[in-house]
Amino acid sequence: MSGGGSFSPLAMILKDSKLDGGNYVDWKRKLNIVLTAEGYKYVLTDPCPVIGRDSTDEERQAEAEWKNADEMARCYMLASMSDVLQSKHEHTPTAYDIDLSLRTMFADKSRPARQEALKAIMTTRMAEEASVREHMLKMIAYFEEAEVLGATIDAESQVDMVLETLPDSYSQFKLNYNMNKLEMNLVELMKELQAAEKIMKPTSKALAIHSTSSPRVGPKAKNFKKKKGQNKAGGKPRTPGASQADAKPKVKICSYGKEMIDDMADGFSELFGYMRFRGDSGHVLSHG
Structure with a gap:
């Protein structure tokens, strides 16, 4: 290959996927990966720069780079084809022409x-x-x-x-x-x-x-139910003079429980805004 280039180790992905016609889609996808990584894929879409007598050094350099990239792309394509397809395209002048021929043979039939x-x-x-x-x-x-x-x-x-x-x-x-x-x-x-x-x-x-999330029940709330007539401390009967406040179990409300209670309170507040009670019958009537 006159361009002085050499195949990249990345080209190994094409080694086990030689184009035989039936695997055109997979082969082309892998070829695009290799050509993109190597910086050669643009020759499949961009034409070779045309230079003349008045062309600048930059334009001449661009032409030389395109020709080198095109030769490398041709080599990648030919090396990853079956022998039959390789023989058919080995004299095709550019990578673009090879790509066009393969699209006509395989892609247009898909x-x-x-x-x-x-x-x-x-x-x-x-x-x-x-x-x-x-x-x-x-x-x-x-x-x-x-x-x-x-x-x-x-x-x-x-x-x-x-x-x-x-x-x-x-x-x-x-x-x-x-x-x-x-x-x-x-x-x-x-x-x-x-x-x-x-x-x-x-x-x-x-x-x-x-x-x-739901309110967590702490260990103190597990034994909330007590036998009738027993107090919290030792299960002994309540004395007749014990106050009602002393008889109530003290349950610590966690943050989730407090949040739920607040939400319920807001909900009942809105509910009673839309409903009214009639005292004489006890029936609940909707507002309006």
Whole structure:
């Protein structure tokens, strides 16, 4: 290879996934990972810079870098194909041309698979309390698969689609995103959503604890029921002169119990605001 480059250890992921036609989607996904990591993937989309007599040194350098990246990309692609496909494409001039030929052979015949990938994007919804990171990784994989199969979805539309998959707890995040006219790619969006998730989780956990907690019964309250005629201290009969206050058991109310009692008091206060009692019959009549 005249570019003087050498294969990266990352290319080992292609070693056991040589393209034979039936595994085109998996092969292309792994190829994209390698080319992106090595900085060569741009040659599949960007044309070679055209230079002339009046071109600057920077333009000439850009052309030389593109040609080197293109040669490396071609080598990665050819080395990870079956012998038949390798023979067919070994004289194809650029990595873009090889990619176009393979898409024509395999991706264009995968319309049902492409439709399934697009359907997954449109119907997937994130459940409440689910990991936003796992959800985002799933959505990114769907977009990559759809792209490999020939679907074209621009970055802005991808973000809009992902926002629609979020649960109601992220409604404020979506509102802020749209009101501030933010622009992000999927990786940046995932980072922002993870930051929002960290802020929201403590609040949701606190609400869950408050709604499911019940007053604790302390050891003193377990023996609250006593035999008739016995006092708290030793079970002896109460003396006729004992005051009513002395006969009452002293139960310490915990914070959860106090909070429940306060809530009940507020509830009864509102209830009696809407109801009135008629003294002569004792019936309860609704207000108005």
